[in-house]
Amino acid sequence: MIQRQKGCNDIYGMEAKVWKxxxxxxxxxxEKYNYNYIRTPIFEASELFxxxxxxxxxIVTKESYDxxxxxxxxxxxxxxxxxxxxxxxxxxxxxxxxxxxxKVYYNGTMYRYERPQSGRDRELTQFGMEVLGSDxxxxxxxxxxxxxxxxxxxxxxxxxxxxxxxxxxxxxKAYREALVKYFKPHINDLCEDCKExxxxxxxxxxxxxxxxxxxxxxxxxxVLDYLNEDSMARFKKVQEYLDILQINYEVNPNIVRxxxxxxxxxxxxxxKVEGFGANNVLGGGGRYNGLVSQLGGPETPCVGFASGIGxxxxxxxxxxxxxxxxxxxxxxxxxxxxxxxxxxxxxxxELRMAGxxxxxxxxxxxxxxxxxxxxxxxxKFTCVLNSEDLNNNEVKIKNNKTKEEDIISLDVLLYYLDxxxxxxxxxNDDCGDDCCCEDGCECDCHDGEKCSCHxxxx
RNA sequence: GCGCCGUUGGUGAAGUGGUUAACACGCUAGUUUGUGGCACUAGUAUGCAUGAGUUCGAUCCUCAUACGACGCCCCA
Numbered sequence: 158m159i160q161r162q163k164g165c166n167d168i169y170g171m172e173a174k175v176w177k178x179x180x181x182x183x184x185x186x187x188e189k190y191n192y193n194y195i196r197t198p199i200f201e202a203s204e205l206f207x208x209x210x211x212x213x214x215x216i217v218t219k220e221s222y223d224x225x226x227x228x229x230x231x232x233x234x235x236x237x238x239x240x241x242x243x244x245x246x247x248x249x250x251x252x253x254x255x256x257x258x259x260k261v262y263y264n265g266t267m268y269r270y271e272r273p274q275s276g277r278d279r280e281l282t283q284f285g286m287e288v289l290g291s292d293x294x295x296x297x298x299x300x301x302x303x304x305x306x307x308x309x310x311x312x313x314x315x316x317x318x319x320x321x322x323x324x325x326x327x328x329x330k331a332y333r334e335a336l337v338k339y340f341k342p343h344i345n346d347l348c349e350d351c352k353e354x355x356x357x358x359x360x361x362x363x364x365x366x367x368x369x370x371x372x373x374x375x376x377x378x379x380v381l382d383y384l385n386e387d388s389m390a391r392f393k394k395v396q397e398y399l400d401i402l403q404i405n406y407e408v409n410p411n412i413v414r415x416x417x418x419x420x421x422x423x424x425x426x427x428x429k430v431e432g433f434g435a436n437n438v439l440g441g442g443g444r445y446n447g448l449v450s451q452l453g454g455p456e457t458p459c460v461g462f463a464s465g466i467g468x469x470x471x472x473x474x475x476x477x478x479x480x481x482x483x484x485x486x487x488x489x490x491x492x493x494x495x496x497x498x499x500x501x502x503x504x505x506x507e508l509r510m511a512g513x514x515x516x517x518x519x520x521x522x523x524x525x526x527x528x529x530x531x532x533x534x535x536x537k538f539t540c541v542l543n544s545e546d547l548n549n550n551e552v553k554i555k556n557n558k559t560k561e562e563d564i565i566s567l568d569v570l571l572y573y574l575d576x577x578x579x580x581x582x583x584x585n586d587d588c589g590d591d592c593c594c595e596d597g598c599e600c601d602c603h604d605g606e607k608c609s610c611h612x613x614x615x
Numbered sequence: 616g617c618g619c620c621g622u623u624g625g626u627g628a629a630g631u632g633g634u635u636a637a638c639a640c641g642c643u644a645g646u647u648u649g650u651g652g653c654a655c656u657a658g659u660a661u662g663c664a665u666g667a668g669u670u671c672g673a674u675c676c677u678c679a680u681a682c683g684a685c686g687c688c689c690c691a
Contacts, residue, residue: 528651
C-alpha cells in the first residue's frame with residue numbers, strides 16, 4: 158500500500174469542515190482590517206530562503222525541502238510565507254503603489270524537513286499577514302491585535318501574548334555581544350546544548366529548558382537594558398497602544414525569534430490549552446525592517462505575523478469550542494422502486510437548486526436501512542417517496558425531530574420546507590446546560606427536553 | 616540529527632511459538648411481503664505494518680525498514 162509521506166496529513170470529514178470554517182473566519186476578518194489576499198508560489202529559488210535567514214541556525218542546512226529541478230535550478234519548497242511575499246513586493250514594485258503601506262495576507266501550505274512531533278509536521282498550513290512600508294508602532298499593534306482578535310473570535314478562551322523588543326540593529330548587536338561576554342567565563346556551568354548556542358545563537362540560552370533554573374540565566378544581561386533611547390521609546394509606544402486595545406500581553410525578554418532579520422518588536426501568541434503538548438505557540442511575528450533591502454528592494458520597514466492552522470484547529474478541538482458548522486442535511490429522500498427512484502433524482506435536483514441540503518439513497522439499501530442512513534446524516538426531514546402519493550401529486554414529509562408527518566402537495570413543497578426550516582432554525586442546536594448529557598455526548602436531544610440518550614447518573 | 620514507546624478487522628481492542636485469531640461497537644440482511652432508531656438471529660480479517668532471520672513451525676523471538684505517538688535539537 159502506498160502511504161502518505163512522513164509528517165503529512167489528510168484532512169477530511171469533520172476536521173476538514175473545521176479547517177474550512179477557520180479559513181472563512183480568517184478571510185472575513187482580514188477583509189475588515191483591509192488586508193488583501195496574496196498568493197505566491199509554493200516553491201522559490203533556494204537563495205530566497207537561504208539569504209536573510211542568517212547563518213546562525215540549522216534551518217538552511219537541515220530543515221528545508223531543497224531539490225534541483227530538471228533545468229538545474231536550485232529550488233526550495235517554501236518553509237514560511239514572509240520571504241515569498243517580500244520577493245513579490247519587490248518584484249512587482251509594490252513599493253511604488255501610492256496606497257501605502259501595503260497590507261497583505263496569505264494562507265497556504267509550507268514545508269519543513271523536520272522530525273514530526275506534536276504540533277509539528279513536514280507539511281503545514283499557515284496564514285499570516287504582512288504590513289510593508291510603515292515603521293509606525295501602530296502597525297505592530299494592529300498586527301498583534303488582529304491575531305489576538307482572530308483567536309478570540311474563534312472561541313479560544315485563554316490566549317497569551319508575549320512581546321519583547323530586540324531594538325534596532327545597533328542595540329541588538331550590542332546585546333548579543335554582552336551576552337557572549339557574560340556567559341563565556343561560565344561556559345562549563347551550562348548544558349551541552351547551551352555551549353553550542355553560545356556561538357550560534359546566544360539569545361536562545363535564555364529560554365533553555367535545561368538551564369532554566371540556573372542562576373546564571375537570572376542574572377544575565379537583559380535585552381531591554383541594551384535598547385537605545387529610540388528603541389525603548391518605540392517599545393513603550395507599542396505597549397501604550399496595546400493597552401488602549403485592552404490586549405492582554407506580557408513583556409517576556411525570552412522571546413527571541415530564530416531568524417536574524419527581526420528587530421524591534423517581536424511577539425508570540427500561545428494558547429493555554431490542557432494537553433496541547435510541547436508546541437503550544439499558535440503563531441509569532443515581529444518587525445523586520447532590514448529584509449526588503451537585503452533582498453534587493455528599497456529600504457522598507459515591515460511587520461508581520463504567521464500562525465499555524467493545524468495547531469489552531471487542534472486547540473479548538475481540545476477546548477471543545479462549538480463552531481457554527483453545518484453537519485446535517487435538510488431532507489433525506491427515500492425510495493424503493495425504480496419509478497420512485499427517478500422521482501427522487503429529479504426532486505433532489507429541484508430542492509438543491511432551491512437552496513436545500515438534500516441527500517438520497519445510492520446503494521440500494523432496504524427502507525429500514527435508509528432510515529438509519531437518514532439518522533446518521535442528521536436529516537431534519539425525511540421523505541419516503543411513494544408511487545401512489547406521487548400520482549396524487551403529493552408527498553409525505555416527516556419532521557425527524559417531532560416525528561410528525563405532513564402530506565404536502567408538490568406544488569407547495571418548496572414553501573413548506575422553507576417555512577419549516579426557517580422558523581425552526583434552532584432545531585440543530587445542542588442541548589443547553591440543563592441537559593442530562595455529559596460533555597462530549599453526541600446525542601440529538603434539544604434544550605434539555607426529552608433527552609433520547611440515557612446516561613446513568615453517577 | 617538524537618531518544619523513548621508503539622504498529623492486530625471499518626473502529627475500540629484481547630491474545631498465543633503449533634490445526635477454526637477472543638470480546639465489543641459498527642455495518643449488511645432477516646424476523647417485520649413499503650415507515651427506522653429497541654430486541655433477537657445470521658453474516659462480516661486466506662489475516663496480526665513490510666522484509667529478512669531463528670525454528671519442524673511464527674502474529675507472538677531477533678534484526679532491519681517504513682509509518683505513527685511523544686520529547687530533545689531546531690523552530691521560519
